Amino acid sequence: MKKQVITSRDVHLFYGDFEALTGIDLAFNEHEITAMIGPSGCGKSTYLRILNRMNDLIPNVKITGDIELEGKNIYAPDTDVVQLRKQVGMVFQQPNPFPFSIYDNVVYGLRLAGIKDRAQLDEAAETSLKAAAIWDEVKDKLHESALSLSGGQQQRVCIARVLAVRPEVILMDEPTSALDPISSTQIENMLLELRSQYTIILVTHNMHQASRISDKTAFFLQGRVVEFDDTKKMFLNPKEKETEDYLNGRFG
Amino acid sequence: MDAKQKDKLATGILYAIAGIIVLLLASLLGYILIQGLPHVSWHFLTSPAKAFEAGGGIGIQLFNSVYLLVLSMLISVPIALGAGIYLAEYAKANWITDVVRTAIEILSSLPSVVVGLFGFLVFVLQFNFGFSILSGALALTMFNLPLLTRNVEDSLRQVSFAQREAGLALGLSRWETVIHVVIPESLPGIITGMILGAGRVFGEAAALIYTAGQSAPALNFSDWNPFDIASPLNPIRPAETLAVHIWKINSEGIQPDAAAVSAGASAVLILAVLLFNILARFLGNRLYRKMTAES
Ligand SMILES: Nc1ncnc2c1ncn2[C@@H]1O[C@H](COP(=O)(O)OP(=O)(O)OP(=O)(O)O)[C@@H](O)[C@H]1O
Numbered sequence: 001m002k003k004q005v006i007t008s009r010d011v012h013l014f015y016g017d018f019e020a021l022t023g024i025d026l027a028f029n030e031h032e033i034t035a036m037i038g039p040s041g042c043g044k045s046t047y048l049r050i051l052n053r054m055n056d057l058i059p060n061v062k063i064t065g066d067i068e069l070e071g072k073n074i075y076a077p078d079t080d081v082v083q084l085r086k087q088v089g090m091v092f093q094q095p096n097p098f099p100f101s102i103y104d105n106v107v108y109g110l111r112l113a114g115i116k117d118r119a120q121l122d123e124a125a126e127t128s129l130k131a132a133a134i135w136d137e138v139k140d141k142l143h144e145s146a147l148s149l150s151g152g153q154q155q156r157v158c159i160a161r162v163l164a165v166r167p168e169v170i171l172m173d174e175p176t177s178a179l180d181p182i183s184s185t186q187i188e189n190m191l192l193e194l195r196s197q198y199t200i201i202l203v204t205h206n207m208h209q210a211s212r213i214s215d216k217t218a219f220f221l222q223g224r225v226v227e228f229d230d231t232k233k234m235f236l237n238p239k240e241k242e243t244e245d246y247l248n249g250r251f252g
Numbered sequence: 253m254d255a256k257q258k259d260k261l262a263t264g265i266l267y268a269i270a271g272i273i274v275l276l277l278a279s280l281l282g283y284i285l286i287q288g289l290p291h292v293s294w295h296f297l298t299s300p301a302k303a304f305e306a307g308g309g310i311g312i313q314l315f316n317s318v319y320l321l322v323l324s325m326l327i328s329v330p331i332a333l334g335a336g337i338y339l340a341e342y343a344k345a346n347w348i349t350d351v352v353r354t355a356i357e358i359l360s361s362l363p364s365v366v367v368g369l370f371g372f373l374v375f376v377l378q379f380n381f382g383f384s385i386l387s388g389a390l391a392l393t394m395f396n397l398p399l400l401t402r403n404v405e406d407s408l409r410q411v412s413f414a415q416r417e418a419g420l421a422l423g424l425s426r427w428e429t430v431i432h433v434v435i436p437e438s439l440p441g442i443i444t445g446m447i448l449g450a451g452r453v454f455g456e457a458a459a460l461i462y463t464a465g466q467s468a469p470a471l472n473f474s475d476w477n478p479f480d481i482a483s484p485l486n487p488i489r490p491a492e493t494l495a496v497h498i499w500k501i502n503s504e505g506i507q508p509d510a511a512a513v514s515a516g517a518s519a520v521l522i523l524a525v526l527l528f529n530i531l532a533r534f535l536g537n538r539l540y541r542k543m544t545a546e547s
């Protein structure tokens with residue numbers, strides 16, 4: 001059996017009085033891609049953002065339950081949130097590069113971690129950009145603004161920026177929904193490459209994407225997980241009626 | 253009239269209004285410069301003023317203006333940065349913050365004469381600083397700080413939440429995100445605001461008449477010890493600035509060439525403020541380009 005990197009038990013989340021998550025039990029295996037699917041507003045982003053504590057930024061949020069990263073409760077009072085976010089990186093739906101050069105974007109986390117050695121930074125930039133499958137497109141203009149790139153290129157630069165700080169887990173919230181099919185496919189292929197080194201948790205509305213690249217799939221509905229299983233099993237042979245309806249496009 | 257014609261008409265009216273504004277501005281500037289520039293010479297810019305005879309310059313007033321500007325910016329820029337960052341990044345949305353914000357808004361719309369009178373009562377009389385550079389710099393700070401603070405806050409708010417999220421998700425602390433992501437992105441706006449503020453301060457008269465005073469004692473430009481009374485750096489000496497000088501000559505000047513001195517001084521003042529504006533644009537653009545690409 002594979003090693004479980006993140007486990008969550010009976011996780012509830014309240015936005016004020018509204019209970020957005022009603023008891024989530026999930027576990028994510030090392031070096032697998034887990035897809036989270038479900039209709040709009042069912043709580044996928046909310047759940048994803050629990051895993052690196054991005055919900056801490058929102059006022060009036062209450063979280064109960066137990067979320068562990070490698071056996072340690074990440075909501076324990078002595079958790080170093082900054083350290084946690086280095087271990088658990090995040091890619092957002094909208095590409096959000098800093099308005100600096102491509103190079104500076106990628107090495108940003110490293111520079112702030114105190115690395116100044118130019119050769120080391122250059123090397124990290126190249127490795128990360130290659131891993132994010134965008135090196136060939138940008139290697140001649142590393143010092144141009146990242147904002148001058150197309151959306152798909154920007155998103156891959158953002159992925160490189162996360163890879164550069166070498167997280168163990170990468171959270172992705174609909175990373176390809178703002179991109180054209182070609183860019184999406186490029187990113188999907190890249191994720192398959194990255195799987196051998198990272199644990200990836202991916203929110204997507206694209207069923208084809210989930211079935212093509214994920215090992216496991218969790219189906220969310222109104223703040224709970226209806227079904228969580230191997231992607232192949234679930235897509236071919238869903239256990240629950242609700243899952244089947246959703247996969248066949250019968251609601252949502 | 254169909255939509256197309258209406259559009260044409262509206263555009264035409266807008267163009268006309270814009271044209272009138274440009275024309276007004278150009279003729280005002282042109283008038284002041286044409287009247288004043290012939291009187292401006294190196295001698296005029298460097299020699300002291302004369303109270304009763306012709307041939308006086310504006311050297312000391314010019315120096316005073318610059319010194320006061322530097323001093324008041326030295327006081328107000330750090331405070332404005334601190335206050336702006338606090339309001340934009342840390343202040344909770346509660347009634348105290350609302351009160352602070354409203355106070356800043358009211359302060360920034362206070363007429364400068366009122367600020368000057370306040371400065372007179374508090375700094376000149378109460379604190380016993382007298383008519384001095386120090387009183388003047390503090391009054392200018394009162395006058396400038398609210399606008400600078402608002403400018404910093406607004407510039408920081410322009411940075412989208414996604415950028416802050418990106419910083420935090422990379423494992424930066426809140427403070428690091430502010431310092432390394434938000435501030436660099438808003439720096440061009442902040443710099444522009446500061447330079448425009450500097451221009452306003454440079455041309456300010458009303459706030460200074462009763463604080464920095466209306467006399468410009470002779471200075472010894474070879475003595476830079478701030479504790480000597482004749483030193484240009486002495487912060488306790490009275491210091492009439494260029495703008496105050498212009499006001500004074502026009503209200504009670506008895507020099508035979510008062511009109512010429514006033515015209516010349518106005519031209520210099522306008523040129524300086526113009527320079528600040530151009531500098532603001534130039535530096536703002538440059539910084540933005542620098543920050544957004546090669547750095
Ligand atoms: N900051 C917030 N404050 C209050 N309610 C929120 C907040 N963010 C999300 N919600 C609510 O929580 C529920 C789950 O939202 P969430 O964004 O997690 O959905 P999602 O599954 O990611 O949807 P989508 O597929 O559209 O992105 C929704 O009902 C939403 O209205």
Ligand SMILES: [Mg+2]
Pocket residue numbers: 044045046173
């Ligand atoms: Mg979402």
